[in-house]
């Protein structure tokens with residue numbers, strides 16, 4: 145029996161984190177994410193977990209990586225400026241393949257921007273904010289319920305693929321309160337443990353598949369971790385072949401598992417001639433737009449990736465083959481449009497509408513734009 | 520005997536080290552290994568964390584849990600380990616740039632929290648790894664690749680910094696006095712709080728060559744001897760005589776409960792409160 149509760153998006157992150165088995169949080173306060181830290185500072189010690197407010201976001205990111213190496217499930221949460229500061233150590237977690245969950249509650253930017261208002265301006269920072277080549281998993285919720293569900297999924301994916309996962313929320317979703325069904329039981333994934341004795345264990349052993357097991361500190365497995373390119377043992381290597389093969393494995397563990405990682409929502413797309421491409425909170429206004437336009441006889445639906453990265457390439461190509469036009473609506477000045485066009489411009493037309501003024505774009509405005517373009 | 524101890528903790532297959540001839544970093548690592556033996560913990564209960572720099576290559580050579588992180592951030596990573604594994608001995612090694620420039624914020628806050636971590640600072644007054652730029656501890660007037668006219672800024676005193684920020688064990692030694700260094704590191708590891716051991720060490724290649732010491736290891740070691748003064752002797756010296764010198768010795772050694780233990784106490788209190796509530800109901 146699920147329990148129904150009315151909570152905010154940020155509290156949903158905190159509750160889901162506990163449910164998923166998170167036992168360590170390190171963070172630095174920033175609007176509109178601080179309620180996650182506040183809630184967890186109260187709740188974690190009651191579950192045998194630990195909380196620390198660090199001196200900045202670089203430190204918070206470092207601390208969660210250290211804690212994860214002990215075998216704990218870990219979380220940090222931030223917003224725009226803090227997300228920028230986390231990038232270097234986030235890159236370390238990608239290189240060293242350490243499971244961590246990072247929440248970025250998007251606010252207006254660049255710089256201090258609009259601290260208390262929403263935006264979707266970090267889509268590309270989430271994807272490419274670090275130097276170097278990499279794949280990263282980024283999930284975007286459109287409701288408080290989905291924030292809860294995707295937070296649990298974020299922990300599971302982080303453990304399964306031994307990688308950082310970003311939950312990319314935004315101010316609207318994080319601060320609004322909605323009823324949430326809290327399930328009694330959820331599926332929990334724990335990272336793979338070594339199946340060999342310490343002498344035979346290598347933390348980056350490609351012969352163990354795309355995701356080699358990570359031994360927790362203090363269990364008898366002593367190994368080396370570095371942000372330098374490394375061989376299977378974890379020690380630095382600049383041998384071109386080793387560098388190449390390790391890089392490919394790290395990329396392929398995500399690339400070859402997109403079917404498992406990617407989730408999209410399709411709303412009234414059956415038989416639709418047009419589609420709105422929407423992410424996160426824009427999904428809500430997009431759905432209302434579709435309801436309005438359908439009343440006027442426009443055959444339109446919504447395509448909403450819950451997994452932003454890896455990008456749902458296959459799914460959007462399918463969509464592109466079916467509809468005459470895709471309307472990309474963004475709370476920024478044109479970020480994901482490029483990615484959408486990259487996959488579908490061969491098959492269909494793409495129109496863009498958006499801005500980042502801190503507010504959602506009302507459905508009637510989106511509707512008017514769409515009608516103008518299809519007449 | 521001493522060699523045997525060092526060998527016990529080394530990853531011998533990773534030898535030789537990346538360090539230049541005459542570099543003091545290996546001497547500090549030797550002291551650290553003997554201190555581990557004296558502390559007497561299992562290798563499985565020790566984590567050795569570093570940032571980036573020549574000094575930060577130490578963990579690669581030591582057979583414990585080793586983590587080579589990002590420049591300046593070792594203490595942050597170590598904090599996460601210690602919070603979740605309070606029973607582990609967590610040691611951080613870092614260069615002066617790692618500690619007092621890019622990582623300065625983490626250093627002072629770990630001291631303020633009295634995080635039970637031992638920080639060993641390989642203080643060579645220069646950025647070794649990147650080829651000899653000034654560091655926050657480069658002596659006034661010394662030359663560096665980014666101070667071609669001489670350093671115009673005064674150096675940080677890492678001991679004063681640690682004392683001011685609240686570290687509970689603070690000491691300084693040098694690679695010229697190895698038995699003392701062994702002893703200070705053991706004490707630091709035993710301390711139940713944030714410990715800092717500032718170690719004055721030479722970098723013949725990036726510092727010595729530019730500062731009239733040449734790359735000659737002996738001349739650089741002689742310089743270490745000249746710039747370090749034991750506390751007792753320093754008390755009899757004038758301010759003028761002490762200019763440009765590093766005072767060595769133990770500057771603080773106190774018992775004071777740190778964050779990790781306070782947190783464990785809190786958890787127990789919350790558990791008891793919950794049990795009591797259960798009984799009442």
Ligand SMILES: Cc1ncc(C[n+]2csc(CCOP(=O)(O)OP(=O)(O)O)c2C)c(N)n1
Nearest residue numbers: 571572573574590614615616617646647648
């Ligand atoms: C974020 C970042 N900035 C700069 C560097 C380049 N860098 C590497 S080591 C180093 C300084 C090393 O000096 P120190 O910490 O004193 O250690 P030493 O090499 O002298 O032992 C710098 C600036 C880096 N790796 N990362």
Ligand code: SF4
Nearest residue numbers: 538539542573647722
């Ligand atoms: S550059 Fe200096 S600090 Fe680095 S290894 Fe050489 S002597 Fe040591």
